Amino acid sequence: MKHLRERDEVDDQSLQKYHKLAERIDKRDRVILKNEEEREVFEEVFDRKTLMVLYDLANNNAFSYLNGVISSGKEARVYWGVTSGGRDVAVKIYLVSSSDYKRRLQYVIGDPRFNKIKRDSRGIAEIWARKEFINLKQSAAAGVSAPKPITFQGNVVVMEFIGVEGIPAPRLLECKIERKDYTRIVKAMELIYQEAELVHSDLSEYNVLKYEDKLVIIDFGSAVSTRHPSAEEFLKRDVTNVNRFFEKKGVSTIENEKLLTMIRGVKKEVEFGADYQDTT
Ligand code: ATP
């Protein structure tokens, strides 16, 4: 398989091939292309390099075609992809055109897992995709309920689809809330921190899906290592947001400070101590 994205010049044959892919998206994605304004949106997402990445991913069987847009956020678009075997996947494309890309730097700089950082908008979109993929890997290994990562390339991440026939499972904010949802989210926060050694950093009712009576945490692009200098600040914000939502829903919550202590756990504090001595 040729890695098109690594070349500056693309030969005619390859160009034709990825234009074919663009046509394929074009034909199926009627909603996005029904007028001029939406054609601009199409171009904003599918710039030349992103199309090459999608072409590569399709050639590597990450998916066979894209079957419509699920979500158009400010920083990313999520597409419903279908594999040649008929399995649904979620294809998240980080926008290279996002004007807000500098905001993301604070979630990368200081994370010991990422030291080579290209600070232009494409560089950051690519780091973000790679970071989401790695975060999902660490979360899966830790047993966190989150989409299973499939692959990533450039500014695109492919992951397990949470939902049925292209319709994503509802977000927590759209669901009837029960006490056990709170217990589950607390458990998830403990696993993410103690086992995956991450802080989600954007945890809220918008980034939790309810699927088959389970909670599935999504949107791991902003998650940082627990060793990131702002990890504690991000964790406090997550706890505050989660507690605020459940309180609003009439669920009695664990007091912020107590919940923070629970999430941090006892075991890791000891390990951090040992680790600290190692580096001095
Ligand atoms: P950002 O905060 O970086 O702009 P975002 O909020 O646009 O990202 P996500 O929260 O990851 O991106 O996804 C947006 C929406 O897309 C979700 O609310 C959900 O409806 C859908 N979605 C995302 N990932 C999946 C998935 N794995 N399976 C099904 N639907 C998904």
Ligand code: MN
């Ligand atoms: Mn989100």
